[in-house]
Amino acid sequence: MISLYSLLAASLISTTEAHSNHSETSLPPSQDPFYAVPENISAFSPGEIINHREPPSRISTYGWTPTHIHKAYQILYRTTDSQQNATAGILTALIPPDADFDKLLSLQMAEDSATIDCGPSYTMQLSSQTTPRFASNTTALQLLFAEAALAQKWIVIVPDHEGPKGSFAASKVTGHTVLDGIRAAKQSNHITGIESNAKIGLWGYSGGAAATQIAITMQGSYAPELDIAGVAMGGLSSLAEASDIFDINKGPSAGLIPSAMLGLASQHPDLQKAIDEALEPQFRDLFYSPMHQCLQAITVLFFHQDVLGMFRNDSIPGLKKELVRAWKKENDFPLSKVKAPLYIYQSAVDHLSDINRIDAEVRDYCDEGVSVHYERANSTNLSHVKYGIVGVYKAISWMQDRLDGKEASRGCVTHTDTTSTLDPNLAALFPKNISDALYAMINGPL
Ligand SMILES: *[C@@H]1O[C@H](CO)[C@@H](O)[C@H](O)[C@H]1NC(C)=O
Ligand SMILES: *[C@@H]1O[C@H](CO)[C@@H](O)[C@H](O)[C@H]1NC(C)=O
Ligand SMILES: *[C@@H]1O[C@H](CO)[C@@H](O)[C@H](O)[C@H]1NC(C)=O
Ligand SMILES: *[C@@H]1O[C@H](CO)[C@@H](O)[C@H](O)[C@H]1NC(C)=O
Ligand SMILES: *[C@@H]1O[C@H](CO)[C@@H](O)[C@H](O)[C@H]1NC(C)=O
Ligand SMILES: *[C@@H]1O[C@H](CO)[C@@H](O)[C@H](O)[C@H]1NC(C)=O
Ligand SMILES: *[C@@H]1O[C@H](CO)[C@@H](O)[C@H](O)[C@H]1NC(C)=O
Ligand SMILES: *[C@@H]1O[C@H](CO)[C@@H](O)[C@H](O)[C@H]1NC(C)=O
Numbered sequence: 001m002i003s004l005y006s007l008l009a010a011s012l013i014s015t016t017e018a019h020s021n022h023s024e025t026s027l028p029p030s031q032d033p034f035y036a037v038p039e040n041i042s043a044f045s046p047g048e049i050i051n052h053r054e055p056p057s058r059i060s061t062y063g064w065t066p067t068h069i070h071k072a073y074q075i076l077y078r079t080t081d082s083q084q085n086a087t088a089g090i091l092t093a094l095i096p097p098d099a100d101f102d103k104l105l106s107l108q109m110a111e112d113s114a115t116i117d118c119g120p121s122y123t124m125q126l127s128s129q130t131t132p133r134f135a136s137n138t139t140a141l142q143l144l145f146a147e148a149a150l151a152q153k154w155i156v157i158v159p160d161h162e163g164p165k166g167s168f169a170a171s172k173v174t175g176h177t178v179l180d181g182i183r184a185a186k187q188s189n190h191i192t193g194i195e196s197n198a199k200i201g202l203w204g205y206s207g208g209a210a211a212t213q214i215a216i217t218m219q220g221s222y223a224p225e226l227d228i229a230g231v232a233m234g235g236l237s238s239l240a241e242a243s244d245i246f247d248i249n250k251g252p253s254a255g256l257i258p259s260a261m262l263g264l265a266s267q268h269p270d271l272q273k274a275i276d277e278a279l280e281p282q283f284r285d286l287f288y289s290p291m292h293q294c295l296q297a298i299t300v301l302f303f304h305q306d307v308l309g310m311f312r313n314d315s316i317p318g319l320k321k322e323l324v325r326a327w328k329k330e331n332d333f334p335l336s337k338v339k340a341p342l343y344i345y346q347s348a349v350d351h352l353s354d355i356n357r358i359d360a361e362v363r364d365y366c367d368e369g370v371s372v373h374y375e376r377a378n379s380t381n382l383s384h385v386k387y388g389i390v391g392v393y394k395a396i397s398w399m400q401d402r403l404d405g406k407e408a409s410r411g412c413v414t415h416t417d418t419t420s421t422l423d424p425n426l427a428a429l430f431p432k433n434i435s436d437a438l439y440a441m442i443n444g445p446l
Contacts (some may be wrong), residue, residue: 003444004062004437008137011063011129024164025129026056028117028134029160034076035116037164038431042086046176046223047183049444052077052191057127059094061143062434070148071095073191074121077184080222081163082172082267082330089177091159092121093185093192096150103154103403104198106182108161108215109142109245110207111295114168114262119160121154133293141389142208144430148201148396151429155194157185161211166291168207168263169242171214171330178215178446199403202231202340203395205388206325206352209233220336230402231338232395234345237382238357242327243320246308253352255302259290261323268326278315286310341371341408344397345417347387350380364375366412373398373413379420384443386420393423 029035034053044050058065059072072094080087082284109120122128123136124143146156159181161174186196204212212233218228239245245260279287287310290298301303311319344362348355355376362374375394377387394417402408422442428434 002244004137004441007062007433008140011060026122026125028128029090029119029122030115030117034074035088035164037088041078041088043085046078046080047187048078049075049181049184049187050078052188055092055121055125057125059124059143059169060126060265061124061140062437064431064434066143066147066150068096068147069094070097070099075184075188075191077180077181079163080173080176082167082170082295087149087164087173089159089163089180090119090121091157091181091184092124093188093194094146094150094156094158095192096153096155098153099155099193100153101155101193102195102198104185104194105149105154105156105183105201105403106178106185107142107146107149107156107158108178108202108204108208109158110138111160111162112138112168112256112259113162113166113294113298114259114266114290115292116160116162116164117292118166119162119219120158121160123294124158135296135299136294136379137296142205144434145205145392147429148392150425152396152400154201155192155198157181162263163335165266166263167266169260169327170264170267172333173220173267174211174388175214175218176222178211179219179226182226183223189311199229199405200226201229201399201403203399204233205391206235206384209235210237216340217335217336218333220339221334226341229405230343230399232339232343232345232399232409234391234395235350235388236346236353236361237346238354240285240321240357246320248330248352249308250304250306251351252303253299254305254307255290255295255298257307258287258302259295259298261289262290263329264323266324268329268358271322271326274322275318278311278319280310280312283310337368338365338370341373341402343373343375343395345375345387345391345395346377347382347384348376349380349382350384350387352384362412371408371410371412373408373415375415375417377417377419379418381420382442389438389442390420390422391417393426
């Protein structure tokens with residue numbers, strides 16, 4: 001059976017061939033004037049639309065254009081950065097054929113990168129997929145999740161939630177970008193057809209769940225007028241403190257350490273300075289590589305690497321202190337109770353999330369009176385990535401009820417999910433080469 005990896009490799013080759021006509025090119029966002037923050041940005045109100053266009057290149061995943069994407073638009077809108085200064089965000093609106101224009105899902109894609117060039121608005125386009133440093137198997141996979149939502153006739157918006165500086169791990173700019181993206185979508189009827197009173201859902205897995213969670217946590221203070229019908233999040237982060245990221249040093253995801261530190265530093269000059277002072281000069285270029293490569297390439301580059309060993313060893317305590325300080329500043333917004341019902345899905349086996357901490361997070365929501373459906377998967381065959389795929393269909397079913405206007409049950413329900421197989425309803429949405437590769441991945445070692 002063909003693996004997702006070889007499918008992606010094959011799609012890169014066929015994309016290169018398709019490209020020999022030079023008919024579909026688009027610039028990386030850092031060089032594309034469409035993405036530039038306008039000089040008069042503070043004259044716009046949060047969520048106000050600044051500009052829009054159709055994506056310059058076709059949307060593509062594993063060499064395939066999802067069949068339920070009828071139309072796509074990129075929308076530039078005003079949002080607010082972590083220092084409370086006005087800035088601009090980008091979202092991609094995906095419109096299915098026969099769309100229900102009164103159902104809007106904001107899908108936060110895990111991006112886990114430190115540059116705007118890894119934003120999904122760019123990595124979902126065919127023209128980015130010929131450049132290995134921009135290749136994104138996480139975007140490819142999550143576009144399959146988007147296809148599952150589009151097949152329900154929902155409009156799907158995908159914000160580049162790290163903002164114009166690729167501020168991975170910076171809560172404030174992330175939450176603002178998600179919430180202002182929803183505001184922009186509700187004002188986009190003349191472009192997208194979305195109704196201003198559409199029912200709203202939020203969804204994200206892994207890094208996308210972290211962005212979703214921060215958005216709903218700050219919604220009451222930043223965008224209290226939004227009425228959110230339901231929120232699905234899975235593979236949540238269990239980090240209690242920013243410096244806990246050092247725990248994954250020398251592991252398979254060690255590349256998240258430089259990406260998160262640089263992402264946070266993009267909003268915090270003091271952290272930037274501390275990093276520069278602590279880095280051993282011979283590791284400087286390597287450590288800074290997330291500024292021009294996306295997660296997939298960074299994962300390979302830092303696989304099982306000793307990232308902390310790249311710093312002068314007397315500098316680690318000081319660096320930790322700056323990290324903690326920056327993280328605290330990112331999370332010092334006024335707390336407000338989450339009003340929307342939640343669907344939280346989590347595999348007990350997950351190298352990025354500690355199940356005991358996720359259980360505790362769920363208990364905290366319940367104690368606050370939030371309605372939670374907790375889908376807790378216990379198969380030992382699962383992993384962080386596998387449950388991201390296995391869990392899709394149930395998350396969609398729960399969201400369907402919310403967007404249909406059915407009231408979520410009050411209080412908290414925990415359900416044990418014993419499945420570790422791909423739902424055939426999900427597989428049926430994709431061409432055989434892709435569903436075969438998904439089956440192979442779920443049954444394989446990863
Ligand atoms: C997978 O199949 C689809 C549909 O036939 C095709 O468009 C796509 O190019 C294929 N992908 C690869 C990598 O062969
Ligand atoms: C490239 O050009 C050839 C010959 O003109 C055409 O058949 C093919 O469809 C083109 N491919 C794309 C992706 O435009
Ligand atoms: C911002 O500047 C642009 C270009 O100069 C102008 O068209 C637009 O009306 C301005 N917007 C606001 C809200 O001032
Ligand atoms: C952003 O905000 C900070 C503090 O509020 C201010 O000092 C700084 O000048 C602002 N930056 C820009 C580019 O406006
Ligand atoms: C993406 O590629 C990286 C590097 O090869 C790999 O470690 C990771 O498991 C892949 N993820 C997915 C979702 O395919
Ligand atoms: C720093 O690390 C080196 C190499 O691991 C070690 O030999 C040295 O003792 C360490 N110094 C301190 C102050 O920890
Ligand atoms: C998972 O939960 C089910 C239902 O509670 C139980 O029967 C099964 O033994 C559990 N499996 C594991 C691996 O713990
Ligand atoms: C786990 O995978 C093994 C090997 O593929 C299989 O035999 C077993 O039935 C699976 N267990 C579950 C709970 O699905």
